[in-house]
Amino acid sequence: MTAETEAILGEIRAALPDAAVSMLKNPGPAAQHSLLVGNHDLLRVATFLRDQVAFDLLSNVTGVDWPDPKKANASAAPEGEGSPAEDGFLEAVYHLYSTSKRVGPLVLRARTADRDQQVQIPSLVSVFRSAEFQEREIFDLFGIQFAGHPDLRRILMWDEFVDHPMRKDYIAPDDYEYEPTPHDAVLEKAKRHYPAES
Amino acid sequence: MISDPSMFSSAPVLEGSDDDQLLRVSLGPQHPSTHGVFRMNVVLDGETVVSLKPVFGYLHRNHEKIAESVTYLSSMPYTDRLDYICPLSNNWAYANAVEKLAGIEVPERAEYMRVILAELTRLINHTAFMGFILGDMGAWGSALMYAFRERELILDLFEDLTGARMMANFMRFGGCRNDLPDGWAGKCSVLVDDYGPFLDEMEKFLVGNEILLVRCQDVGQLPAEKLINGGITGPMLRAAGVNYDIRKADPYGIYERFNFRIPLGEKGDVYDRIMIRFLEMRESLKILRQALDQLPEGDFVNPKAKIRGFKPPVGEAYARIEGPKGELGFHLISDGSVNPYRYRVRPPSFINLTLLEDMCLGLDLADVVIILGSIDIVLGEVDR
Numbered sequence: 001m002t003a004e005t006e007a008i009l010g011e012i013r014a015a016l017p018d019a020a021v022s023m024l025k026n027p028g029p030a031a032q033h034s035l036l037v038g039n040h041d042l043l044r045v046a047t048f049l050r051d052q053v054a055f056d057l058l059s060n061v062t063g064v065d066w067p068d069p070k071k072a073n074a075s076a077a078p079e080g081e082g083s084p085a086e087d088g089f090l091e092a093v094y095h096l097y098s099t100s101k102r103v104g105p106l107v108l109r110a111r112t113a114d115r116d117q118q119v120q121i122p123s124l125v126s127v128f129r130s131a132e133f134q135e136r137e138i139f140d141l142f143g144i145q146f147a148g149h150p151d152l153r154r155i156l157m158w159d160e161f162v163d164h165p166m167r168k169d170y171i172a173p174d175d176y177e178y179e180p181t182p183h184d185a186v187l188e189k190a191k192r193h194y195p196a197e198s
Numbered sequence: 199m200i201s202d203p204s205m206f207s208s209a210p211v212l213e214g215s216d217d218d219q220l221l222r223v224s225l226g227p228q229h230p231s232t233h234g235v236f237r238m239n240v241v242l243d244g245e246t247v248v249s250l251k252p253v254f255g256y257l258h259r260n261h262e263k264i265a266e267s268v269t270y271l272s273s274m275p276y277t278d279r280l281d282y283i284c285p286l287s288n289n290w291a292y293a294n295a296v297e298k299l300a301g302i303e304v305p306e307r308a309e310y311m312r313v314i315l316a317e318l319t320r321l322i323n324h325t326a327f328m329g330f331i332l333g334d335m336g337a338w339g340s341a342l343m344y345a346f347r348e349r350e351l352i353l354d355l356f357e358d359l360t361g362a363r364m365m366a367n368f369m370r371f372g373g374c375r376n377d378l379p380d381g382w383a384g385k386c387s388v389l390v391d392d393y394g395p396f397l398d399e400m401e402k403f404l405v406g407n408e409i410l411l412v413r414c415q416d417v418g419q420l421p422a423e424k425l426i427n428g429g430i431t432g433p434m435l436r437a438a439g440v441n442y443d444i445r446k447a448d449p450y451g452i453y454e455r456f457n458f459r460i461p462l463g464e465k466g467d468v469y470d471r472i473m474i475r476f477l478e479m480r481e482s483l484k485i486l487r488q489a490l491d492q493l494p495e496g497d498f499v500n501p502k503a504k505i506r507g508f509k510p511p512v513g514e515a516y517a518r519i520e521g522p523k524g525e526l527g528f529h530l531i532s533d534g535s536v537n538p539y540r541y542r543v544r545p546p547s548f549i550n551l552t553l554l555e556d557m558c559l560g561l562d563l564a565d566v567v568i569i570l571g572s573i574d575i576v577l578g579e580v581d582r
Contacts, residue, residue, distance in 0.1 A: 027511070028514060028515060062544075074512050077258070133254075133552050
C-alpha cells in the first residue's frame, strides 16, 4: 500500500503543485496510509482524483474526534513535509475506490482548525453525491460544518437536539427516560436533578 | 403520524400544474411498505412525485458510540442487530475488519465455514426480498409465505450451528465460535440441492407475470455513472450493468477459489433489480456446492487469536465485504487499548437511499413504494 499511496501523492503533486497534501503513515498491520489534504484544496484534489485517477466511488465518509492530538499523530503519523498536529481537532476521513481500475482504498483526511469555533470542512457533495447523507451524519454526531452542503441538517438525532453525541467529551444526559426502579448509580445521578430534600 | 408539524405550517403555498395545489404526504414511519420505521416527506402534484425527503433516526441508538465504550468482542453480538435479516454477514464484515486491524490469520476451515454461512445469508436475504417486494406490489401474503417457508429451513441450519435462528453472534476474530456439528454439512448439502427447484418454481410464477412486468419495467432507473457517484453498491448497482462485486473486485476470504459469475442487468429498473437477485441466488448455490465439496478438516478458529485482553496495535483499518444489500464496511481506529477509539459501520442500506429522491421524481406515488422496496433496506442498519 505504501508505494501505491506514494504514487498517487506524486500524481496529485504533479498536477496540482500548490495543493497542500501530505502523507500520513498508518503503523498498524493494515498499512492503509492516508493523505492529509488542506481544506482549501480538498475540492480540487477530490475532483482531480475522480476525473483523472479514476477514483469514482467515494465509499465511506466518517468523522473522528481527536481531543488529544498525540493520539492522532500516533495512529496516523505525519511523514516527510507533514507536521504533527498540536491542538485537538475534528477530522473527516474519506475512503475512495475505483470501480474501473478496482483499486483502493485511498484514504483522504481533512481536519478542522479546532474543536469549537473553526469546525468547517468543505463539502464534497458537489463531487461525490454519496457524501450527502454521510456528511449530514457527521455534522449531526460530531459537529463538523460542511461548507457548501446543500441540505446540512441533523439526520439521526432530532432537530432540537443540541450536542454532538459522538464527541469524546460528550456527557450523556441521565434524565432521558423514566426509570421505574431507580437504584444505585442511577439513583445517585437522578438526585442531581432535584433539589435536596430538607 | 406527523411528528414535525413545522414542515406543514412554515411551508410556502405550493402550486402545481393546472392551478391545483400540491399535496404533502408524510409516508411512514409506521407504514407497512416502508420496511420499518422510515418516513418520507413526499410532495405530490396529483399523483406525481415532485419532491421526496427521507426522514431517518427512529431506530437510532448510536451503535458506534456504544461500540467505542466496550471491548472489540463485545460489539460482535451487536452487529447481529444492524441488518437483522443477515446477521452472519455482519459478523463476518466486523471480524474481517478486526483481523485486518490486528493482522490475525484465519484457518482454512473457518474461511470455508464463513463463505458457506455468508452465502446462505445471501439466499435468506434475497428470498425474503422476493416476498417483500411482491407484498409492496399488492401480492400481500402468499409470496412472503413461500419465501419465509424456505428461509425457515436455512434458519433451522443456523439454529443447529449457532443456537439462534437470527442473532447468531457466531464469528470470532480469527475464525468462528464453534465447529460444525455432526451431520450439519450433509443437511446443508440437501438444502442446497433442494433450493434450485424452489427458485425454479418461484421464478416461473414471477418472470412472466404481467402485473410484475407492468409495475416494474422502466421504473426507477438512473444512469450508471450517477449510481456510482451516489455510492450505490450491491445488486442495485449491478442491475444497472456495472460489473462491481467486491467478491471479485477486491476479494476477501477465499472467494478467489470459487467459480461463479456476476450477473449484470441492462436497464437498472426495478425489474432488473428483482431478476439480478434471482440470478445471484443461483450463483450463491454454485458457491455453496463448491464450498461444501471442498470443506477441509482443521481448526475452526485460530488457536493463537486472543480473546481476553485483546488489544490490537495502534493504527486503523477499513475492510468491506459484499453484503447481500451492498458494500458493508467497518472502519476501526485503535489507540492500543481494549476498546476501539473509533468504530464506524458503512451501512449499505443507508447509503443506497442517497438517490431515492432522484429515482422517484416524476413517477407516481405507487412507484415510490416499489422503488423503496427494490433498494432493500433494513432500518436496523439505516439508523444504527
